[in-house]
Structures are given as structure tokens and as C-alpha cells.
Amino acid sequence: MSNSEKTSNVVVTGVGPVSALGFGCRALDQGMRGARSGIGEITLIDPEPYGSRQAGEIPEFDVQDYLDSQKTYLDRSSEVAFAALKLAMQDAALKPADIGQNGAGIMLGSLFGNQSTVELFYNDLLEKGPRLVKPILFPNAYPNTTISLLAIEYGLDGVHLNFAGGFNSSMAAVAAAYDHIQQGKAQMIFAGGYEVLSESGFYGLAELGRLSPNDGGQENCSPFDQAANGFVMGEGAALFVLESENHAKARGAPIKAEINAVSHRSCPMERKDGATVREDTEGNPVLDAMRTVMCDAETAAEEIDCIFAHADGDAGTDKIEVAGCRDICETGQAAIPVTTTKPMTGECLGAGGGVQLAAAVTAMENGYIPPVLNLGTPGAGAENLDIVRDGAWEQALNQVMVNSVDPGGSAVSVIIGT
């Protein structure tokens, strides 16, 4: 597959990261350079029933610091998205007056979305019955509540797409925004995703056996390690100001990175009759996405300075991604350094790709690769990869690949450059 003719280069002019490492690019930079993990004991819900006690919760914050007007109701997922958007705006040297009612769009992704409001609504329903539920809750329980509240707040009257899929959601949003600007349909789009801890979301992840420790061992987020036994959930949000290069230059905006290419691929993970074929599947969506994105960016493996892998400690997705990275390195005869920020932030689900993309832009700006924490003995094929460990590697980065993988069998790869 090849790109249709490019009409516009797409650049990143603002990054608004929120994660267990804190708020904004500086906090993310300090956390990564300092090889710090934001993962700790869960405080937001009672984890007792679930056998997993840790998460990368977003540090305590006052949403008023990020609001331009008073709100009667905002749930935690909207709060973190509002904060991320505000941070991205500031980073892009934009004021609310610059973006209102002039065609700027927004595209967001989240896996569980506004599930905490869904819970409140449902609780109200069980207690009072359908005739007496609080009317304010349901409009706030839609998967598109957060994106629409942001559009209303800042007058974002342009393209409006909300991805409510899986782990790829925020990267799918970034990919869609890239398409839209690249095809000349918009000049500026806020794109990214958000994810927060909710009781029902945590219940679901535990029930699916995705949370560490899913083998009865020690709870830890340790991708690439032979003792990896699931992921630790993280909260997070990342919003990017994406613009056509011409638009950014015309307003004298700081250009932090260029998006060179994006690719979204999938492979059937089960047979047509519904039986699982993961173990013997021939297709590898991560490899497919990485190959396609390199082809579209017209770049060779030796020109990729680092891969920010999806790697979160989940056996299924890590296995195919490691195999994909090995293939890219061996085929291209290049030892590409591989890292992941998941042990620092936790697996931020629908926001995971966005948070890692924010990490990649930040690392590129500051000339280093953050290390993979919690790595003892590499396993499951990772022993053959050049994993970044033992502190940050000081290194100029000109071109970086970022992966986001969904356990259902789809993957998004993005290549960014200086």
C-alpha cells in the first residue's frame, strides 16, 4: 500500500501529556530522564476483589487549574482530557481565541471512555428506577461526551471523530487526523486520547486475565522480561496540536516534530468458525503495520533511531511485537534501540499510544531514549533485541517509530521525524 499524493506535511506543534509521571511535557521529560515509575498502590477504587493492587494513577490535581470556565459536571475522564487539551494549547502557543469557530477539529480515542459516569447513572437507575434518574447523568455517559464537551468549550467546529475501540483508540485518532490534514481537508486538529481508572473497567481487565499478576506471581509491569505476567493499568491522556506545515509556519508556531507516516493494519486472530488461532497465525499485524509505515515514510530500518514499543507485559501482544521488531531489525540489518514507557506510566489502554507518542516527541526534542524499567532477564525473544536499559541513553533522535497494539489483532505504527 502506498500513500496517495501528499498535499500537506503534517506537523506536531503542541503536546499535552497527562500520566502517572505528572502533567505537561516537563514532568514527562523529568520522569523519563530520571527513570522514574509513577505506578503505585491503587487509591481510586477498592482493588480488594481483583487480585491486582497497583496502577499508574494520575497524581492528585485541581481541574480548576486547567479550565477556562466553570463546569457543573465533569467526570474524571473529561477532567484529564480538559487538562491535556489545555496543556497542548499552551505548548503550541495558542490561546482559546485563536482556535474558536474557525474550522479547527478534534479527534479523540478512549477504550472505557466515560465509564465512571455510566456507573453513576446505572447506580442511580438501580436505586430509583428509570423514571427518577438524574437527567444530567445520561448525556454525560455517552462515549462522545468528552470530545463534544471539548468542542463546545473551545469552539472546535471542524471535523469531529471519536474512536471508542480498543487499545489503539488514541493512535487511530492521531492517524485519522493525519489523514485529514494530509489530504488537505483541515489545517488544524486536536488529536489524542484519554483513559482513567473506573471500577467496571478494572473489573473487566481483571476478568479478562490481562492484569499482572495473571500467573499468581508477583505483580509488576515488566515488559520484555521473562517474568512478565500481564500489565499494570495506567491512567493518562495525551492531546496533540496537529497542523499542516504551511499553517504552522504562517502563524510562527513552534514545530516539535513532523508525522512522516502512519499505518493501521490487522490480522485475523481466530478462524472463521470462531476458534482461536493466535499461536499459529501466519499474519502479524504489528510487523505488517511497521513494514507499511516504513514503506510510506520511504525509510529504511537503519534510519529509524528508536522504536517506542507498545510492550506492556501482556504475553500475547508482546510476543507478536517482539517478533515484528526482530524481523524489521534483521531484514534491515540494523540494531534499532527498543524502549517502552509502560513500566513508568502503566498501560493507559485507549490513551496508551497517545501517551507513548508524547513520550517519543519529548525524547526526540531532548535527545535521549528513556529506559525500560523493571527489566531483569529478558525473555520471549526480547533477548535478541537492543532494549534500552540502565538509565536513559543520551542520543540524538531524528526519526522514531511508535507502536500501539490491540490484543484483538490490530496495530497502528507511526513514524515521526524532526
Add this chain to the structure above:
Amino acid sequence: MRIAITGRGIVSPIGSGIGAFQEALWAGASGIRPIARFDTAAFRFKQAGEITDFRLRPELEARESADTATKFLLNACSEALQEAEVENAGEEILKDTGVVLGTNFGGSSSGEKILNAIEGEGVASKRDVREFIFQTAADHVANAWSLSGPREVLSLSCSSGTAAICRAAEVLERADASAVLVGGYDAVSPFAWSGLSALRTMTRGAIQPFDKNRSGTIFSEGAGCMILEPLDKARERGATIYAEVLGSATNNNAFHMTAPSKGGSGSVKVMQAALDDADVAPSEVDHINTHGTGTRPNDSTETEAIKTVFGDHAYEMPITSIKSMTGHMMGAAGTVETLAAVASLRFGRIPPTINYSEPDPACDLDVVINEPREFSGDTVLSNSAGIGGCNAAVLIRKGSG
């Protein structure tokens, strides 16, 4: 890029299968009936466009455990793929086919089990969790036909289905897929029904779009699917071109979560953006398949917006709302209504807005009332909107096949 619709599939309250659906459109059938799936004693609204005769198609037998809404989707996808004869066209097309879906509530029928479980009522199984997660619907579709293109699930309230068409067009434009299976789907569940009832947009009477006495909408369920392919590739393989997608757009009113913007400014902009995307002049549009929900604010605001975009030409174009028949199919509405527009182009006939009795001066366009009308145009616009101020519009033209 010119984009062809080469396959269609429908599960709707007025008929499932494209043939039955079209017959019902021309007959002015109503799909509104008392809800049978759950006890409505405690609810203020007791009728919906419920699918009552549903059976998963035999080739999908292995997916019986899928969520209710996902099963509607799977049937519609199966029909669309069959009609597009993609499987006969060689492995290559299927391999690179993407899946772009739109839904309000996705697997919420399964999600209720989790909500109950955290309240101490029973447990939710792996199946319940898996089927609740919206991405699972796309995984089901991709796995059932071994598709390897992008899988995306959009949720933009009641504009979701049309938004999915917009996004699919971009995926094709980027050449990341040889074809895209677009699906809008939703199901009525106690959870959704409680919320929808609380929105105070429903009526206990009939849905009467554009009528002076209209008193609200009635939500319903189902799925609408279509296969989109680059027109040149579709012609190359000798596919039937049911219609061409000329252009599309999404946006937000950027005004209020539930109230329409003044003069329907968001709707105006989204129609203009779809026309711009298609490079089509307003005067070239021959008919609008409206959002037409039957609520007081929607229908007058949509009328005003159409007048702003089309000027005097607005009065020369027949408009209709099939929601009067199907009910408001939520995430499926946009795809199903676009398929109704495709039927209008193919049969030269516009489906009626039923239940119409009294003109409203605030809705003074040429509504096709109560009986279908013969039609010779070749370009149709379909509008959608949803809670949060979401809008989407798609412009289609008569196909060559």
C-alpha cells in the same frame, strides 16, 4: 478519489435484507411496536423499533455468543459482502479490506452485566467483558471474513453511522485498504432505554417528522452495512455500482450538548463541507434524506439549515424522513438512511414520511408525505446529527450498475 458502494446489508425494524427493507420503504411500513425484550412496566416509554424476528445467519453460527447489537451488525455485513461478491473477486480484496464501524452504545447489553456485578448483583464473565468492549465488534467482523485492513470503531452518538462513511472514505483515500466494510449498529437495552427515556426526546404517540403536531422521536435498533471501494477498482472487477459516494463531512456545533445551535449553524457547515468535499454545487442536489427525528427542535432547525445552504433551491428538492417508519436507529441510522437514499436513486422513488397530517409553517419544505413519490434525480444528500452537537453528512450519486 471516486468511491463506489458495491454491497449493502440491512437489519431493520421494517425488514431485514435489502429487498425486504426496500419493499417496506415503498409500502410506508412502520417498525414501531411494544418492547418485548424486557419488562417496560417501570418505563415511561414502552414502544420502540425493536427487531423481533432476528436469527443469526447460518454462516455466522460460531458467533452466537456475540453481543445483541454485534449480531445485527454481523448479519448486515454478511449480506453486504455477499452482494458485493467480494469473495468471488479473489483473496486480495478481502485481505486488505478495512472495517469502520459506528455505534452509540456498542456492546452495552453485555456491559450491563459488569455494571450489575460491581453493584454486587451476579458476576460478569469473560464473554460479557469481551462483548462489551466496542473493538470486539470490529474484531468479530474482521475474523469472520479474514480481513486485514484497519479496524476502527467510532462513537459519535446518532451521527455515528454517517461519520463511519466519512472515515471510510479517508481510509480508502490513504490507500490503506482495498475496500472498507462500513457498519452502523445499535441495540435497545434496558440501560440504553433508561437513558434515552431520561433525555425527554421521545414520544408516546407516533413519530411525525416535520408535522405541526410532532411530539418526539422513538428510538430503535438494527444495523446497516455497505462495502466501499475505489470506483475504478470496482469497475475493473466488474462489480455492480449501487451508488457513488461523492463527498462527506463531520463536525460539531460547538454550542451545547443537547440544544441545537441557532439556525442550525453546525448543520449548515457540515452540509457545505460535504458539498465542498464532493465539489458539487447546492443546485445539483436533487433530494435530501433528512435526519428528521420528529422532535420539535430538530425538524424546524434542520429545515432552517437546509434553507440557508440551498436558498430557493431548498423548495425545489423533495425531502423525507424514513425515521417515521424505522424509528431512530441511533448508530445505525446514518448507514440505513444512506442505503434508503441509494434505493431512491436506483428505483427512482422517494420513500414517504409517514404519520404526516398537518403542515408546520416552520417546516415548509417539500416533504414527501404518506405515499412514495416518483423521482428522476441523480444526487442525494443524507444528514445525521447526535447528542453532543455532532453532525455528519454524506452526498451520493446514482451508480452505473
